[in-house]
Amino acid sequence: MKDTVNQLKEYLIKHDIKPSTIRLKILEYLLNNPIHPTADDIYKSLLDQMPTLSKTSIYNTMDLFAGKGVVKVISLDEKEARYDINTCLHGHFKCHVCERIYDFPISCDIQTPQELEGFAINDIDINFYGICQNCKNKERRIWKWNG
Amino acid sequence: MKDTVNQLKEYLIKHDIKPSTIRLKILEYLLNNPIHPTADDIYKSLLDQMPTLSKTSIYNTMDLFAGKGVVKVISLDEKEARYDINTCLHGHFKCHVCERIYDFPISCDIQTPQELEGFAINDIDINFYGICQNCKNKERRIWKWNG
DNA sequence: CTCATATTTTATAATAATTATAATTTTACA
DNA sequence: TGTAAAATTATAATTATTATAAAATATGAG
Numbered sequence: 001m002k003d004t005v006n007q008l009k010e011y012l013i014k015h016d017i018k019p020s021t022i023r024l025k026i027l028e029y030l031l032n033n034p035i036h037p038t039a040d041d042i043y044k045s046l047l048d049q050m051p052t053l054s055k056t057s058i059y060n061t062m063d064l065f066a067g068k069g070v071v072k073v074i075s076l077d078e079k080e081a082r083y084d085i086n087t088c089l090h091g092h093f094k095c096h097v098c099e100r101i102y103d104f105p106i107s108c109d110i111q112t113p114q115e116l117e118g119f120a121i122n123d124i125d126i127n128f129y130g131i132c133q134n135c136k137n138k139e140r141r142i143w144k145w146n147g
Numbered sequence: 148m149k150d151t152v153n154q155l156k157e158y159l160i161k162h163d164i165k166p167s168t169i170r171l172k173i174l175e176y177l178l179n180n181p182i183h184p185t186a187d188d189i190y191k192s193l194l195d196q197m198p199t200l201s202k203t204s205i206y207n208t209m210d211l212f213a214g215k216g217v218v219k220v221i222s223l224d225e226k227e228a229r230y231d232i233n234t235c236l237h238g239h240f241k242c243h244v245c246e247r248i249y250d251f252p253i254s255c256d257i258q259t260p261q262e263l264e265g266f267a268i269n270d271i272d273i274n275f276y277g278i279c280q281n282c283k284n285k286e287r288r289i290w291k292w293n294g
Numbered sequence: 295c296t297c298a299t300a301t302t303t304t305a306t307a308a309t310a311a312t313t314a315t316a317a318t319t320t321t322a323c324a
Numbered sequence: 325t326g327t328a329a330a331a332t333t334a335t336a337a338t339t340a341t342t343a344t345a346a347a348a349t350a351t352g353a354g
Contacts, residue, residue, distance in 0.1 A: 020321090020331065039311080054333045059312070075224050077272075079311065079340075093263055104262040115251040116240055118280035125224075125274040133265035167302065167350090186340080201304045206341070226311080226340065 004028075015068045025050065026061050030071065030085040036092070036101045038080040076101070076127055091126040097135035104128075151175075162215045172197065173208050177218065177232040183239070183248045185227040223248070223274055238273040244282035251275075 008027050009019040017023060025046055030037070033045070039058045046053055062083055065071045071083040076094050086103065093102040106126060112119070131139075155174050156166040164170060172193055177184070180192070186205045193200055209230055212218045218230045223241050233250065240249040253273060259266070278286070 018321095018330085022332075052333075055311095056313085056334080057332055060332080073224065075222050077220065077222050079226065081311085091260070093266060093268075095266075096269075102262070102266075104260040106260075113238070113251040113253075115249070116275065118283065119240060119242075119249075119275075120278040120283060121240075121275050122243075122278075123276040125272070125276075127272040127274075128263065128266075128268050129270040129272075130266055130268040136265065136267060165301085165350095169303075199304075202340095203305080203342085204303055207303080228340085 012070075015070050017064060017068050017070070022050070022053070022057055023061055023064075026058070026065075027070070030083065034085055036074060036082040036084050038082055040080065042083070074125070074127075077129065089124060091128060093128040093130065093132070095132035095135055096129060097131050097139075100132060102132060159217075162217050164211060164215050164217070169197070169200070169204055170208055170211075173205070173212075174217070177230065181232055183221060183229040183231050185229055187227065189230075221272065221274075224276065236271060238275060240275040240277065240279070242279035242282055243276060244278050244286075247279060249279060 005024065008024050008031075012019045012023060012027060026042060029042060029045055035041075037045075039055065039062060042062075043053065043055050043058045062071065062073075062081075065083070066073050069087060071085055072087045074082045074084050074092060076082065076092065082101070089106055091104045091106050093104060094100075095102070106124075110124070112121065152171065155171050155178075159166045159170060159174060173189060176189060176192055182188075184192075186202065186209060189209075190200065190202050190205045209218065209220075209228075212230070213220050216234060218232055219234045221229045221231050221239060223229065223239065229248070236253055238251045238253050240251060241247075242249070257271070259268065
């Protein structure tokens with residue numbers, strides 16, 4: 001238990017962030033719940049552990065984390081930002097039925113398109129939208145029931 | 148002039164949309180300004196032509212257009228939605244210096260990643276972020292000036 | 295053509311995510 | 325142990341968007 005906390009502390013320090021209770025709790029939450037949570041998801045999940053927690057602290061912490069490269073902010077077709085603890089290049093699939101967000105790997109050989117020759121590319125977002133296999137199976141079952 | 152209006156009318160009708168003054172003006176604006184405008188961009192640009200125009204009408208029209216496939220809503224790393232009159236698959240590059248958004252083609256041979264086998268993919272967003280050539284050149288010039 | 299009805303547009307208010315500001319609490323360390 | 329800096333919180337402000345209902349416009353039957 002204490003070891004875990006120390007690992008989390010080191011993780012933050014390595015990223016040039018002073019550890020604090022809130023920051024450790026948020027980091028722990030993100031590592032245990034790699035579901036691309038929104039600020040509100042994080043807030044609601046930590047509220048019973050930390051009853052004085054404020055939403056502003058979540059935003060402050062996430063801004064700090066994003067600036068130090070601990071999380072990547074992801075923008076899907078929704079108005080809330082989401083936070084991804086996995087900052088390595090990968091794609092996201094959002095199912096518009098269950099709203100779940102799936103990760104998928106991206107072949108590393110993305111070559112710069114000719115049109116962007118001379119551009120500096122710092123970041124890449126690849127988002128797919130559709131229906132996941134789970135939800136597709138459910139739909140099929142419903143069709144059967146309805147005849 | 149009239150011919151153009153008729154072409155615009157037909158374009159809407161073909162997309163199952165009843166033409167109206169507002170809809171035609173917005174469509175015309177989008178075709179003449181393929182700059183991925185926000186609702187506010189469109190509103191401000193049309194306000195002098197149509198002084199009674201309301202922001203709500205822009206949102207209504209864009210929702211209608213998006214539903215009928217006349218525009219694609221694009222979500223970049225900003226809170227406002229943008230609208231793209233080009234609904235064919237292509238990528239976007241946003242320069243974080245000049246904020247301009249560039250289009251670039253995507254090689255058609257995007258194969259479904261194994262992880263998404265059995266998923267229905269309805270839509271793909273590919274967004275790159277960085278500094279465009281223009282702004283990079285300007286930066287270089289500033290370095291020179293500064294010594 | 296004219297009235298009734300449906301559609302479109304507008305004005306207004308409500309909502310929700312985020313940011314700004316300043317006050318309070320906690321931490322660090324002289 | 326006291327003080328300055330940093331972190332956290334409460335509160336209010338901002339902004340994009342949506343909801344609602346009223347007003348304006350278009351449509352179509354008689």
